[in-house]
Amino acid sequence: MMRKRKPAIAVLLVAASAALAAPAAIEPPKLLVDVDFFDNIELIRPYCGSNWIDRFFANCKARGVKRVTWRCVCQVANYQTKLDYRLSQLHEVRSAADERTFDGAFAVKVGVGPQTAGREAGGIRQLIEPKGRHDFLFRGMLSSDAGTSGAFLAVLDAETGRIIARSGEVRDNRMLRREVRFTAERPFYVGAYSAGAEDTQVFVADNLSLRALDAPDMELVRNGGMEEFNDFIEPSHWSQDGARFALLNGDVMALSEEKRRELIPNAYLFKLFFRPRTWGINSRVLRAAEDGDSLALAGKAALKYGIELYAWFDPFDDGWRCLPPVKCCASRFMEDHPEFRCTDKTGRPRWGLLCFACPEVRAHKTDVVRELLSYEGVAGVALKTHYQHNRLPGLDEKILETSIYHPAIQAMYHERWGIPRGGEYNLFRMRLLHGEAVMGWMREMRPLFKGSGKRLCMFQAPRPFLDAGATGGWYLPPERIIEDGLCDDFLIEPRWRDGRHLEHFVDEDNVRWIVNLCRKAGVGVGLDLFVPGITKNWPKEKQGEELYRQLTGLARENLDHVGIYEEINIHGFWDDIARAAETLAKMPQRESFPPYAVEPENLITLESCSEITLTDGKGTAIFADELVVPNARFAMGLRVPPAGARLTLMFAKPLTLSEVDFHTGGYNARKGRYPVEDFILEGLSGGEWRKLAEVTGGNALKGNNQLVPNVCRFTRQPLEGIRFVILRGADPDQLLIRYVSAR
Numbered sequence: 001m002m003r004k005r006k007p008a009i010a011v012l013l014v015a016a017s018a019a020l021a022a023p024a025a026i027e028p029p030k031l032l033v034d035v036d037f038f039d040n041i042e043l044i045r046p047y048c049g050s051n052w053i054d055r056f057f058a059n060c061k062a063r064g065v066k067r068v069t070w071r072c073v074c075q076v077a078n079y080q081t082k083l084d085y086r087l088s089q090l091h092e093v094r095s096a097a098d099e100r101t102f103d104g105a106f107a108v109k110v111g112v113g114p115q116t117a118g119r120e121a122g123g124i125r126q127l128i129e130p131k132g133r134h135d136f137l138f139r140g141m142l143s144s145d146a147g148t149s150g151a152f153l154a155v156l157d158a159e160t161g162r163i164i165a166r167s168g169e170v171r172d173n174r175m176l177r178r179e180v181r182f183t184a185e186r187p188f189y190v191g192a193y194s195a196g197a198e199d200t201q202v203f204v205a206d207n208l209s210l211r212a213l214d215a216p217d218m219e220l221v222r223n224g225g226m227e228e229f230n231d232f233i234e235p236s237h238w239s240q241d242g243a244r245f246a247l248l249n250g251d252v253m254a255l256s257e258e259k260r261r262e263l264i265p266n267a268y269l270f271k272l273f274f275r276p277r278t279w280g281i282n283s284r285v286l287r288a289a290e291d292g293d294s295l296a297l298a299g300k301a302a303l304k305y306g307i308e309l310y311a312w313f314d315p316f317d318d319g320w321r322c323l324p325p326v327k328c329c330a331s332r333f334m335e336d337h338p339e340f341r342c343t344d345k346t347g348r349p350r351w352g353l354l355c356f357a358c359p360e361v362r363a364h365k366t367d368v369v370r371e372l373l374s375y376e377g378v379a380g381v382a383l384k385t386h387y388q389h390n391r392l393p394g395l396d397e398k399i400l401e402t403s404i405y406h407p408a409i410q411a412m413y414h415e416r417w418g419i420p421r422g423g424e425y426n427l428f429r430m431r432l433l434h435g436e437a438v439m440g441w442m443r444e445m446r447p448l449f450k451g452s453g454k455r456l457c458m459f460q461a462p463r464p465f466l467d468a469g470a471t472g473g474w475y476l477p478p479e480r481i482i483e484d485g486l487c488d489d490f491l492i493e494p495r496w497r498d499g500r501h502l503e504h505f506v507d508e509d510n511v512r513w514i515v516n517l518c519r520k521a522g523v524g525v526g527l528d529l530f531v532p533g534i535t536k537n538w539p540k541e542k543q544g545e546e547l548y549r550q551l552t553g554l555a556r557e558n559l560d561h562v563g564i565y566e567e568i569n570i571h572g573f574w575d576d577i578a579r580a581a582e583t584l585a586k587m588p589q590r591e592s593f594p595p596y597a598v599e600p601e602n603l604i605t606l607e608s609c610s611e612i613t614l615t616d617g618k619g620t621a622i623f624a625d626e627l628v629v630p631n632a633r634f635a636m637g638l639r640v641p642p643a644g645a646r647l648t649l650m651f652a653k654p655l656t657l658s659e660v661d662f663h664t665g666g667y668n669a670r671k672g673r674y675p676v677e678d679f680i681l682e683g684l685s686g687g688e689w690r691k692l693a694e695v696t697g698g699n700a701l702k703g704n705n706q707l708v709p710n711v712c713r714f715t716r717q718p719l720e721g722i723r724f725v726i727l728r729g730a731d732p733d734q735l736l737i738r739y740v741s742a743r
Contacts, residue, residue, distance in 0.1 A: 028587040029555045030066035031577065032491075032526060032563040033570065034312070037071045037078050037294060050291050057301035063574050064581025067308040067561060069382045069457070069491075070298050073368060074314040075329035075352070079295035079375075083368055084332050094245075095319070095335050096328035100204040101250040102141040102175045106226040107206035108235045109249035111335060112196040112242065120163055122242025123151075123203075124235070125191030126221055127158060128210065133185035137216075140192060140208040141177055142170040149195040151203035153180050158187035166193075175206060190221060191241060200244055200335060226250075233321050233351065240349070244338045245330075247351070248323065299377025310382040310457055311372040315365050319352025333364050343405045345425065350403035356437040357408035366445055373454055380455035382491065385438070385476060404430045404474075409437070428475075428625045432606075435475040442486045449488070457489035457524075475629070482517045489524035490514065491563060499533025499546070502553040509707060515558055526561030527554060531569040544576040551580040555587060602741040603655050604628050610652045614737065617644030627740050637664075637738035639674065642729030647737060650684075650721040655742070657683075658716035660692070662724060663739035665699065665706040674736035675699040678728040681712045684721035692722075699730045709739070 035056070060068060072078060076085040076093075085093055094111050101107045112122035130136075136155075144151040150169030157164050167178035192205035210220040222237040229248045230236045240246050291297075295311060302309035318331040330352070334341065340358045341349040354361045372381050404427070412433045413425060420426070442456075449456050460478055481487055492511055496504050505511055505527060518525035529550055538546050547564075554562045562584075564570060570577065606625055614624035617640075624638055624647060665675025677700070681693045693712035695701075702708045722742070729735040 027560075027589065028584050029526075029559045029562050031064060031551070031581050031584065032067040032069070032528075032561045033060065033065050034069045034528060034563055034565040035071060036566045038074070039566070050297050053294065053297045054301050054304075057298070057305045057307055059574055060307050061305035063578035064585065065307065065564075065577065067310065068298075068302065069310040069312045069459075069563075070295065071312040071314075072295050072372060073311075074317040075320050075331050080293040081368075081371060083364070083371060085329075090329070093328060093330055093335075094200050094202050095247060095330045097247060097249045097323050098204075099251050100143050100173065100175060100206075101254070102206040103225070106229060106235070106248045106250040107141075107175075107204045108192075108226055108238065108246055109202065109204050110192065110194070110246045111200040111202050111244040112194045113200055113244050113336070114196045114198055116242070119242050121152075121154065121193040121195045122244075123154075123191050123193035124205070124238045124243060124246055125156065125189040125241045126238050127187060127189055128220060129187045130184055130212075133183065134212040134214060135181065135183050136210060136212055136220075137179060137181055138190050138208075138210045139177065139179040141175045141206045142192060142203060143173050143175045144170050144194065144203040145201070146171045146173065147199070147201045148197040149201050151192060151194045151201075151205070153178050153208075154191050154193045155180055155182050155184070156189040156191065158189055161189075163193075164188070170203070175204070189241075191238075193241075204249055233323070234348075240338075244335055245351075247321070247328075250323065295372070295375050295378070299375045301377075302379075303377040308379045309377055310380045310455075311375065311378050312382045312384060312459075313368060313372060314384050315368075316353065316385065318354055321351050337361075341406075342403050342409075344403050345405045345423075347405075353403065355406035355408055356434065356441050357406060357412060362437075362441040362444060365441060366448070369445055370448055373448060373452055378454070380449070380457060380488070382457040382459055383487075384459040384493075386459065386461045386493070402427070404434055409433050412437075426623045426625060428623055429606075431475045432625075432629070435477070438474065438476060439480065439484075439486065442481070443484075446486065455488035456486075457491055458487040459491050459493050459528075461493050461495065475626075477629075478514055479517055482514070482521050482523050485521070485523075487523060489526065489560070490518050491526045491528060491561070493528040493530075493563070493565065495530045495533075497530065497533050497536070499530070499535075499537045499550075501527070501529045501533070502550045502557075505554060505557055512557075519558065524560040526559055526563050527557075528563035528565040529554065530565055531573075532566075535569055544573055547573055548576045548580050548583075551577070552583045555580075555584045601743050603657065604649065604740060604742045608652055608655060609649050611648070611650040613648050614638055614640060615646045615648070616640045617642075624737075627737060637736045639734050639736050641733060642676070642726050642731070642735035645726040645735055647724040647726075647740070648721065649723070649740065651719070654718040654720050656716060656718045657722075657742045658714060660712045660722060660742045661709040661740070662695075662698075662712070662737075663706070663709045663741075664735065664737050665730070666736060674729060674731050674734045675704070675706055676710065676726060676728075676735060676737075677730050678726075679710075680725040680727065682723040682725065683714075683717070683719040684723070685717065685719055687720070689723060706738075709741075 073081065073084065076087060076090065078087050080086060097109060108124060110123050115121070138153055138155060140153050142151045142153070150171035152169045153167040154163050155165040156162065165180050165182040167180045170176045170178060190210050192203070192208065194201045194203050207225055208221060209224045211218060212220065223235055226235050226248065228236045233248050234246055235248060299309060318334040320329040322328040334352065334354060337360065338349055340354050340361050342353045342355045343349050356362055369381055372378060409430060413429065417429065458481060460476070478490070482490060492514060494504065494511065515525050531547070534543050534546050551562050564577065606628055609628060612624045612628060613621045615621045627638065627647070628649070660681055662676065662679070666673045676698055678696050679698065680691055682689045683692045692714045695710050695712065698710040702710065726735060
């Protein structure tokens with residue numbers, strides 16, 4: 001149940017409440033188990049084949065588990081899909097790195113599709129601007145998968161793109177040397193190419209070198225040996241030219257430890273490199289592929305034992321970027337359609353992340369959902385929208401937030417806000433547009449579920465309900481998903497790694513706020529308990545009792561389902577799960593939440609503002625649009641040093657206001673941190689800034705309760721903008737600004 005809040009005092013505002021009809025009585029919550037079948041294949045003993053699947057569902061039936069989510073598809077699928085690679089086809093993933101290198105450094109692997117109009121071939125290239133007329137020698141090592149077209153070196157005219165010189169072709173998986181001699185005085189490209197084939201032609205290039213014959217000791221191409229790579233796991237300085245994919249290729253283990261640390265400063269994070277996780281030869285994977293269609297087997301077992309089965313789909317996960325000896329997984333759709341990948345603002349594509357603003361992407365993802373729903377025994381689909389594996393940990397996190405560009409998204413941006421001055425896009429607005437595109441896809445899918453009578457469950461994690469570190473922070477507002485009826489169930493999945501889920505649930509206002517929204521909208525709601533948090537933080541003899549305590553405690557918190565994530569960790573807990581299910585079944589029907597709070601009118605919106613900037617004490621300004629997005633009070637907010645910080649909101653047209661609310665500090669009422677203490681609110685009227693209000697000791701006034709804003713009331717008047725001048729924060733080093741509203 002929600003805790004009672006202290007009454008607001010002085011200049012504080014408490015949201016008005018309206019007594020709404022109490023919902024009908026709610027049945028006792030049910031237990032749910034999330035099965036990560038991919039990890040189970042590799043890590044569980046005994047092997048989880050068809051006999052194991054039947055035995056698992058029998059255990060669920062006997063222990064009182066009512067619902068199971070079954071991980072079916074991310075980059076590849078573990079069922080017999082017609083739309084993507086399957087587990088049995090991992091060795092066929094064309095964009096997977098392999099061991100074809102010339103000297104143990106790095107090569108670049110390139111995939112090229114059929115020729116298109118106006119293009120002779122596809123590959124990678126680098127621009128060269130010669131100083132005067134010279135005779136050149138371009139050399140390199142090539143290997144090809146010996147399809148209908150081989151690989152070759154080429155020189156292209158920079159103005160026309162026409163091939164002016166080329167080597168002979170290589171149609172051999174061995175690395176063979178090729179070279180081109182030519183004369184040039186105008187800018188040109190050097191590159192490695194293939195004419196492509198009906199299916200993707202794959203070749204590997206290494207040791208590319210360009211030298212003028214009159215200066216043979218001077219290397220003219222950068223990164224000629226491919227020993228340098230960028231954050232996209234692609235060769236630096238080279239650009240894709242008609243390629244479906246390009247990635248660095250070669251076994252990092254072949255490098256000396258010194259060279260590894262030079263090329264990969266975060267090498268200590270790369271545990272993947274140092275364990276034999278070679279999917280292509282993993283006997284468990286091969287046995288799973290031979291054992292049959294896992295989703296069909298799970299559906300059959302679910303029907304047999306009366307378990308509600310949801311097919312778990314990671315819709316954002318289309319590429320797992322790795323280097324040998326780790327097998328790379330990638331979706332066939334991504335390989336075939338590089339034009340739909342998100343990019344950085346230079347146009348460089350983001351591996352594994354597709355842009356949902358492209359109707360072709362949405363149509364493909366809908367086809368996957370339609371295929372999952374066609375399986376007998378599948379009661380619905382669970383979309384896991386906050387996690388993906390399409391990166392190398394520790395290497396490319398810094399590019400994630402900037403890899404959210406695509407012509408389709410930029411067109412949406414231009415239509416709503418115009419072409420940005422100086423070409424500097426507001427990244428938060430870009431994230432909003434990506435989130436809107438994803439929600440548009442969910443709306444397009446709703447008829448599939450309504451027509452079939454099956455259900456859609458959303459997996460999301462709180463704060464900010466989509467991991468910025470995994471997807472660039474797309475904004476998928478849970479309140480809109482719930483209130484617009486885009487899902488039937490909402491499963492909150494916080495990975496609280498200390499294992500204290502019950503305590504966190506009671507303490508986390510944003511999580512209970514989501515439960516409240518679901519109750520109001522008639523959407524089923526559950527919370528996942530991250531079992532590894534228990535197994536890592538409690539001694540073995542106490543783990544079962546702790547699991548029971550938390551399951552039964554969470555069940556009293558107005559939830560429909562209490563989830564157990566993940567199956568790998570529950571083999572020793574079946575008896576504790578059964579005991580918890582028995583306790584849950586005897587629980588009385590739960591009471592509803594208190595009357596729902598009604599949000600007061602807010603006149604400040606993203607559309608009402610022409611510019612929102614937050615400036616630190618040094619005068620550095622950043623976009624701050626997230627501070628006016630509805631329900632952003634539960635988001636992470638923006639942090640700045642408090643001394644001299646200013647938040648300025650310029651309105652697209654004057655707003656007539658009499659009150660401005662300022663939400664600062666961490667939202668947790670018990671552990672709120674970094675709130676404002678002293679500030680001045682100014683208003684722009686007639687082109688002149690005037691003081692509207694001044695607050696001193698604002699945090700103390702509200703009893704350190706960050707759910708309550710500092711409220712400034714003044715004479716009602718039209719304003720062209722408002723500005724907060726921060727004088728002091730509760731912490732001398734950091735100030736957290738979360739939300740601004742006005743009326």
